[in-house]
Amino acid sequence: MTTAQSRALTARATTRRMLMLVTVLLASGTALIGEAVLTYHSATSLPHCASATGMDLQGPKWRTELGLRFHQELVACRADGARTALYATVLCTAGVVVATVLLSRWLPRWRRRKDRLPELYSAQRIVAAVEGGSENDERLAHLARLVQRAELPRDRLPGFVCNPRALSAGAVTFGSVGRYTVCLNVGLLPIRTTKDRSHFDAVVLHELAHVRNRDVDLAYLAIALWRVFLIAVLLPCLALNAALVLHDRLQGAERAYWDGYEPGAKTALLAMVLTALVYVARADILRHRELVADRDAVFEFGSDREVWRKQAESRSAALPRLRLPRFLRNHPTWSERLAEVDNPRSEDKGGTKLQLAVFLVAYVTIIYSVISWLKLDAVPAQTVIYLAYLVGPLIIATGFAVFPRRKARSADQASAARAWMYGVIWLISAFAMNPFANWAQAEDDWVTQASAHLREISDEMNEWRDGPAVSATVKDRAVGWYERGGSAVLGRFDKYLPDGAAGSDAAGARCAALGATVSDALELPVFPDSGAGGKAWKRLLTSTAQAQALQCRAGYDLDAPNEDAMVNLRYSRARSALRQLLPH
Amino acid sequence: MRAMAASVRGIVTPLIAEHVPHERELLEYVQPLDDDGITRLFTRPDSDELLGFGVAEVAGLITPVVWLVVNEFVTRGAGVAADGFFARIRARFSRTPARGTGVAADPVPLTPEQQKAVYQRVYGEACLRGLEEAAAKQLGEAVVARLAMGPSGQ
Numbered sequence: 001m002t003t004a005q006s007r008a009l010t011a012r013a014t015t016r017r018m019l020m021l022v023t024v025l026l027a028s029g030t031a032l033i034g035e036a037v038l039t040y041h042s043a044t045s046l047p048h049c050a051s052a053t054g055m056d057l058q059g060p061k062w063r064t065e066l067g068l069r070f071h072q073e074l075v076a077c078r079a080d081g082a083r084t085a086l087y088a089t090v091l092c093t094a095g096v097v098v099a100t101v102l103l104s105r106w107l108p109r110w111r112r113r114k115d116r117l118p119e120l121y122s123a124q125r126i127v128a129a130v131e132g133g134s135e136n137d138e139r140l141a142h143l144a145r146l147v148q149r150a151e152l153p154r155d156r157l158p159g160f161v162c163n164p165r166a167l168s169a170g171a172v173t174f175g176s177v178g179r180y181t182v183c184l185n186v187g188l189l190p191i192r193t194t195k196d197r198s199h200f201d202a203v204v205l206h207e208l209a210h211v212r213n214r215d216v217d218l219a220y221l222a223i224a225l226w227r228v229f230l231i232a233v234l235l236p237c238l239a240l241n242a243a244l245v246l247h248d249r250l251q252g253a254e255r256a257y258w259d260g261y262e263p264g265a266k267t268a269l270l271a272m273v274l275t276a277l278v279y280v281a282r283a284d285i286l287r288h289r290e291l292v293a294d295r296d297a298v299f300e301f302g303s304d305r306e307v308w309r310k311q312a313e314s315r316s317a318a319l320p321r322l323r324l325p326r327f328l329r330n331h332p333t334w335s336e337r338l339a340e341v342d343n344p345r346s347e348d349k350g351g352t353k354l355q356l357a358v359f360l361v362a363y364v365t366i367i368y369s370v371i372s373w374l375k376l377d378a379v380p381a382q383t384v385i386y387l388a389y390l391v392g393p394l395i396i397a398t399g400f401a402v403f404p405r406r407k408a409r410s411a412d413q414a415s416a417a418r419a420w421m422y423g424v425i426w427l428i429s430a431f432a433m434n435p436f437a438n439w440a441q442a443e444d445d446w447v448t449q450a451s452a453h454l455r456e457i458s459d460e461m462n463e464w465r466d467g468p469a470v471s472a473t474v475k476d477r478a479v480g481w482y483e484r485g486g487s488a489v490l491g492r493f494d495k496y497l498p499d500g501a502a503g504s505d506a507a508g509a510r511c512a513a514l515g516a517t518v519s520d521a522l523e524l525p526v527f528p529d530s531g532a533g534g535k536a537w538k539r540l541l542t543s544t545a546q547a548q549a550l551q552c553r554a555g556y557d558l559d560a561p562n563e564d565a566m567v568n569l570r571y572s573r574a575r576s577a578l579r580q581l582l583p584h
Numbered sequence: 585m586r587a588m589a590a591s592v593r594g595i596v597t598p599l600i601a602e603h604v605p606h607e608r609e610l611l612e613y614v615q616p617l618d619d620d621g622i623t624r625l626f627t628r629p630d631s632d633e634l635l636g637f638g639v640a641e642v643a644g645l646i647t648p649v650v651w652l653v654v655n656e657f658v659t660r661g662a663g664v665a666a667d668g669f670f671a672r673i674r675a676r677f678s679r680t681p682a683r684g685t686g687v688a689a690d691p692v693p694l695t696p697e698q699q700k701a702v703y704q705r706v707y708g709e710a711c712l713r714g715l716e717e718a719a720a721k722q723l724g725e726a727v728v729a730r731l732a733m734g735p736s737g738q
Contacts, residue, residue, distance in 0.1 A: 118613060164614045167625050167648070172636035186614055186625075190607045191644055194714065203637045210635050219635050286634060311638070331638055
């Protein structure tokens with residue numbers, strides 16, 4: 001395999017991991033920040049919305065849930081709040097990105113200052129030595145020769161410092177864009193003049209490979225990102241979740257939240273899974289870059305591979321230590337590294353199963369977040385479609401890139417362009433059917449309504465058991481309720497609820513009138529009877545709201561028999577409940 | 585405590601400069617650390633770092649051997665038994681965390697048996713770490729001779 005082929009494979013593997021890391025971060029960051037901001041906003045703004053619209057959130061749970069979904073003013077107020085919260089989410093995400101970049105530039109400086117690392121040679125001296133002026137300093141001349149072997153561009157030549165607190169014969173590289181430092185452990189320095197000189201060369205060339213491959217920028221970005229994620233995303237999200245749960249428990253009251261943004265175990269679990277995902281993606285790319293640096297040091301800079309063999313066979317490598325599983329380690333083991341320099345991969349078999357799993361979870365998280373935002377009306381469906389056009393090719397190309405393949409491809413086969421092409425074709429054909437716009441609605445229609453349907457059947461069975469009719473005595477007891485607006489609202493239901501099939505006649509006018517009637521009915525006190533009367537009132541509101549929502553949504557097909565049947569079934573339930581409640 | 589701590593460096597530096605000159609720069613670069621810090625450096629294993637070469641082991645460094653032997657002699661308490669003295673040295677070479685008494689006291693001069701054991705230890709480890717046999721012998725003898733003079737070198 002030629003050097004160019006090797007580099008092509010390496011670049012492809014790195015691109016795959018970078019795509020995965022970006023996807024995972026996009027998913028985790030937006031999901032967790034969104035979860036925290038929207039939950040907080042939900043807890044604080046919902047009471048204001050309710051009092052502004054005259055809706056009482058302290059009533060029965062079914063009415064609160066119905067109000068949050070179908071009360072027109074409350075839904076509009078919630079959508080306004082959700083939009084504000086979404087802007088805050090975007091701002092927080094941007095803040096996380098800015099904080100990450102700043103931290104990645106600050107961390108190397110802080111490290112050098114904190115460890116008080118004595119300087120061996122500045123980058124300027126290395127430049128001068130490479131250009132022929134080593135001032136009779138044998139060690140400087142040696143390092144300059146190694147820098148030349150690594151063929152580093154002039155603007156990327158590093159300075160060298162020494163770490164007096166590390167005895168192992170190793171080194172480490174740090175820095176930020178254009179200002180790199182190779183830190184040699186104090187235990188490495190004496191080896192340069194002994195028979196283990198090849199070890200010294202291998203260590204320095206490995207570090208110079210990191211500098212040449214820009215791994216320093218990548219690694220410090222990854223470190224900064226991880227720390228910012230922990231401190232600015234995960235911690236606030238968990239703290240807020242815990243505080244709200246504790247507060248609600250201590251208060252003993254059930255607080256209403258936006259649908260899907262209730263704090264609790266679900267949020268904590270989501271946070272844990274996403275954190276593990278970010279860690280795994282980060283460790284995967286860091287481990288890979290170590291193997292690439294080893295390969296470059298041996299095959300491109302001419303390091304002695306015996307150095308790797310000696311380390312793999314050394315006493316410390318054989319010591320039984322408590323080791324993390326491979327997928328959690330930032331650094332490969334010596335045996336993995338030896339295998340890489342002994343048998344460098346010459347074929348591309350796509351990603352690993354772990355990478356595919358990580359990607360799938362990230363993908364599901366993104367879709368879950370988008371559907372949640374759509375359900376809150378926080379973002380117009382059209383905007384989501386535009387965003388999907390932008391982000392979709394990235395997601396789909398990543399999917400193709402990380403999919404494990406049985407049949408290996410040679411290094412010459414250009415697969416990245418093909419993956420992007422598939423991504424774009426997939427995307428165009430998918431969005432021709434407009435799935436995002438319908439997903440949220442479909443999920444809302446079928447999943448929610450299936451469970452609602454089951455509840456209704458259960459309610460009806462109870463009704464048969466309890467006796468179907470609302471007795472005249474109950475109606476007499478509820479005379480106050482009828483007088484304080486109940487009769488008027490029931491009259492409006494009587495006027496606008498269709499008697500037979502819903503049909504298409506004046507559907508638009510009925511949508512508006514029934515929507516307003518449901519909203520007004522939700523502001524009324526609950527029907528003052530826990531028996532048949534209360535149940536009939538609940539059924540009237542629920543069935544009307546559901547039928548109205550189904551019939552009035554965009555894309556409702558009046559002529560489709562299945563949709564028409566669903567709407568009519570609900571209207572007939574509402575009509576039967578209304579008959580029971582109408583005054584004598 | 586300070587005077588006692590300074591004496592480890594004072595004993596080891598000339599020994600290394602004379603017998604293992606290529607390791608002089610190691611002591612030169614650990615100058616910023618105090619003697620306890622250097623002892624910790626020689627006993628505590630390193631860990632993997634991001635973008636590091638990894639924890640690499642080379643059979644080379646002799647300074648830690650000399651340092652730890654001298655350090656044990658200088659910091660051991662008057663009542664420490666000879667077997668405890670060597671047990672702790674052994675523990676340190678095997679990189680197992682081991683703590684000294686924590687109390688500096690006037691060291692007791694080494695008995696002939698202890699001198700022989702120190703010589704064997706330094707000579708054996710130096711050979712194992714790649715020093716030529718003659719040089720290793722000279723180093724072992726020099727260490728024993730220096731310890732026999734006591735911390736102050738009188």
